[in-house]
Amino acid sequence: MSPNREFHTHSPEETIAAGRQLTHDLQPGQMIILRGDLGAGKTTLVKGIAEGFAAALQEDVTSPTFTLVHEYRGPAVTLFHIDLYRIDTERELATLGIDDLRAEPASILLVEWGEKFEQIKAQSDGEISIERTGESERTIVYRAPAAKPLR
Numbered sequence: 544m545s546p547n548r549e550f551h552t553h554s555p556e557e558t559i560a561a562g563r564q565l566t567h568d569l570q571p572g573q574m575i576i577l578r579g580d581l582g583a584g585k586t587t588l589v590k591g592i593a594e595g596f597a598a599a600l601q602e603d604v605t606s607p608t609f610t611l612v613h614e615y616r617g618p619a620v621t622l623f624h625i626d627l628y629r630i631d632t633e634r635e636l637a638t639l640g641i642d643d644l645r646a647e648p649a650s651i652l653l654v655e656w657g658e659k660f661e662q663i664k665a666q667s668d669g670e671i672s673i674e675r676t677g678e679s680e681r682t683i684v685y686r687a688p689a690a691k692p693l694r
């Protein structure tokens with residue numbers, strides 16, 4: 544995967560702004576893995592993505608740690624913000640019905656801890672990684688999947 548876009552942020556607000564920018568790279572039908580340690584800023588980034596799609600206000604985007612899936616409907620896309628941190632088995636994963644969410648019209652799935660599951664990795668349309676490089680510094684990298692060869 545080649546890096547398509549990179550941001551260096553110095554505050555949560557800047558990460559939210561990066562999320563707004565990243566909406567230009569995302570398209571309906573995609574599933575994107577959000578990769579990064581606990582507290583890296585994945586949920587903070589989703590605040591910006593949701594705002595960029597006019598699907599939610601940043602203060603209304605909260606962590607789906609316990610609820611597992613949050614849905615934000617915008618005029619052009621429906622965002623599903625999913626957190627697999629507490630999901631340990633493929634069986635539990637299946638109960639979330641991720642395929643059904645993908646089948647919703649104009650859905651974009653943003654999956655925290657998606658890299659835990661091979662099937663999520665295999666089906667994803669790229670990833671956004673967030674690395675903590677200081678107390679309030681983060682490096683955010685969006686990578687689209689390498690183009691699949693045409694048959």
Ligand SMILES: Nc1ncnc2c1ncn2[C@@H]1O[C@H](COP(=O)(O)OP(=O)(O)OP(=O)(O)O)[C@@H](O)[C@H]1O
Binds near residue numbers: 558
């Ligand atoms: N530049 C920054 N970008 C994003 N968050 C930052 C930044 N600097 C400090 N923070 C703080 O880091 C924390 C990020 O929390 P957030 O819930 O977004 O992380 P997360 O990656 O979703 O964690 P988890 O895996 O626990 O869900 C917040 O408390 C935020 O205020």
Ligand SMILES: [Mg+2]
Binds near residue numbers: 586587606607655
């Ligand atoms: Mg989170």
